[in-house]
Amino acid sequence: MVINFFRIETEGLFRGLADYHEKLEAQIPIIQQSEFEKVQEWAKQESVEYAEYDVAIDELHWNYNYYFLRSLRYSFIVLLFLVVEKQLTEFCRTLQEEHNLSLKANDLRGDIIERSKAYVHKLASIPEGKVHWKKVGDLSVVRNCIVHTMGKPKDLRDKDKAHIQNMISANIGLSTGNEEFSERDALQISAEYCSKAVQDVQVFFDELFDAAGMGEKWTPK
Template identity: 20%
Template sequence: MTLGIRYHFDVTYQLEKLKDYGEYIESNLKQEMNKIEDSLKELDEDEADEFVEFYYDDIAHFRDEFPRLMRNSQFTTIYSFLESKMLDLCEKYEQDLKLSEITGKGIVKAQIYLKKVIKIDFPDHAKEWQYIKKSNKVRNCIVHANGDVSKLSESDQRKLINVVNDLEHISINKQRHLILDEKFCFNFINITENFLETIFKSVKK
């Protein structure tokens, strides 16, 4: 089933822009690290040690801090996009029972409304939805604790560690911060695109 030009503009095109943005940022981060590595190649061992000591903060920024901040920001942007499109779909096909009358928040609220009120064949067991539910815990840690796992309750820490172990391209470093690698956001964009296409087509049936 073809979803039409409106879907392409509202969903596909927006996700393509997010993907282009991610590629632009990752490319610039790599360029900066390449400059540093090229400078080191021209130095002998003692000079290289002095260089690293002098420019350590800059190296740490481009190697660790900037990628972490950028990827966390991009991931939460993609997640917010997904959530907004699910809620928009609920509002577009709103029934006598209003969306505002449903308990819950975000994607869970949208899931309940799409299943129970609009009565679509919601893909509860699809790998994309399972991935999204797990990613919700990643999102919450980033938004509410700036990605610092140690700030979560012990129960939430255990749940998040299980999620990290289940998902690819994500880890927890020695400082107990979530680390998304360069593929995580692109993978989440693909998951989001496949999932939204599925539920939009279900509503159209």
């Protein structure tokens, strides 16, 4: 087995992120139940009126069934893409050294995905058919929606707006509009989408490393 420590590091980062997300999602209902019991105890000890109790329950419901989940998943997608950016940048730097290229990926135009794709295939001459960039491109658009518009697809530039609307229509765990909550035009992300996004990124980097001949996939025992 050919060992490439950068590849091992990359695989470990994304395994860690997948585990991190799974554990955080699992904690939400546990904490919610604990907070519900605290409200119940408070209402019992203080003999609060029903209206006040109802407000407390509504706030609890809104936080744990919408706001906390939205915040958790938004922050996770942003973190995931930060790691993608960092590892792509390092991947291109490694290619530059191995192929003795004068240009850096950052010398090219475009966003991180466009620059890296051009660098990998046009400058380093790695065959395009072996690496599929669509999923990381999709992730980039979701990240942009979160970072640049606070999750409002309607405020994106036309190209990204059309892109994310197509993703929403594909029923992959993205949606907008929820009559139960006030922010009805905000992007909502499911736990399943987050999990699948990590898996897609893992597959993408496996394709990159394989196409570039950088080591073999390492699976911990």
